[in-house]
Amino acid sequence: MPYLQITDLHTHFTQRGGSIFSPTKQVVRAVDGVNLTLEKGEILGLVGESGCGKSTFSRTIMQLIPATSGAVVLDGEDLSKLSRSEVRRRRLDFQMVFQDPYASLNPRMTIFSTLAEAVRQRHPKLRGSSLFNRVETLMATVGLDAKVMRKYPHEFSGGQRQRIAIARALAPEPKLIIADEPVSALDVSIQSQILNLIKTLQKDLGLTMIFISHDLGVVHYIADRIAVMYKGKIVESGPAGTVFYEPKADYTKRLIASIPKLATYGEPG
Ligand SMILES: Nc1ncnc2c1ncn2[C@@H]1O[C@H](COP(=O)(O)OP(=O)(O)OP(=O)(O)O)[C@@H](O)[C@H]1O
Numbered sequence: 001m002p003y004l005q006i007t008d009l010h011t012h013f014t015q016r017g018g019s020i021f022s023p024t025k026q027v028v029r030a031v032d033g034v035n036l037t038l039e040k041g042e043i044l045g046l047v048g049e050s051g052c053g054k055s056t057f058s059r060t061i062m063q064l065i066p067a068t069s070g071a072v073v074l075d076g077e078d079l080s081k082l083s084r085s086e087v088r089r090r091r092l093d094f095q096m097v098f099q100d101p102y103a104s105l106n107p108r109m110t111i112f113s114t115l116a117e118a119v120r121q122r123h124p125k126l127r128g129s130s131l132f133n134r135v136e137t138l139m140a141t142v143g144l145d146a147k148v149m150r151k152y153p154h155e156f157s158g159g160q161r162q163r164i165a166i167a168r169a170l171a172p173e174p175k176l177i178i179a180d181e182p183v184s185a186l187d188v189s190i191q192s193q194i195l196n197l198i199k200t201l202q203k204d205l206g207l208t209m210i211f212i213s214h215d216l217g218v219v220h221y222i223a224d225r226i227a228v229m230y231k232g233k234i235v236e237s238g239p240a241g242t243v244f245y246e247p248k249a250d251y252t253k254r255l256i257a258s259i260p261k262l263a264t265y266g267e268p269g
């Protein structure tokens with residue numbers, strides 16, 4: 001049985017508009033019948049243009065928004081059947097890294113407080129030097145000097161902030177990480193540093209990961225398998241090299257033609 005199994009997942013939004021005399025109701029099928037499986041230790045790259053439903057899909061998996069229908073089964077457990085408190089407990093096992101590290105970090109909390117809080121989600125009793133050591137280790141894991149742990153998010157560069165956001169996602173010792181456009185807000189040179197960090201961490205920690213981007217070049221660099229999303233549906237999926245070099249769907253071909261900076265990342269290693 002795959003580690004993550006997504007079956008016929010739908011997430012629809014109802015948008016109301018018009019006037020009070022002639023109200024209109026429009027259904028947006030942001031996720032429209034997605035089937036996907038993910039094996040333990042694998043990176044699945046999800047790619048598609050802006051508005052195709054990538055973030056809605058990831059938030060639905062995380063149970064942050066309810067699915068309209070379908071199933072998300074993680075490690076044999078159907079997440080949509082869990083109560084809220086059970087979801088909160090289970091969510092320690094699946095963490096998210098967001099596109100904008102500045103918006104996703106609390107500006108009033110030092111890096112130490114942010115990471116300590118995340119560590120204590122898993123180990124509520126941890127304090128004192130054990131907690132300090134754990135935070136120090138986390139910072140080293142993402143390439144940050146422990147000396148900066150008393151600083152606030154605004155004192156860091158974009159790349160450093162994304163390292164902090166990654167450390168925070170790792171802190172509760174998750175098994176699955178969903179990274180939603182984690183490098184899109186960064187300069188190209190910093191992008192490759194963060195991509196390499198994610199790749200190394202994923203291998204070292206044996207994480208299972210869904211890596212989301214609108215850039216097929218980035219996804220090809222990092223993923224084992226690629227799924228291409230278009231208007232809420234998966235139009236093509238397969239091993240990264242096959243999807244990238246022998247695309248079948250017209251939409252994938254168009255995505256490849258529009259890659260802005262293919263040469264920057266080099267060949268996947
Ligand atoms: N809360 C909401 N209410 C209504 N419509 C929504 C809501 N969230 C998203 N949508 C719509 O669902 C569709 C998919 O949006 P989503 O943010 O998932 O796309 P995306 O692929 O992540 O785009 P981007 O690359 O810009 O982040 C869009 O048409 C969007 O307008």
Ligand SMILES: [Mg+2]
Nearest residue numbers: 054055056180
């Ligand atoms: Mg998005």
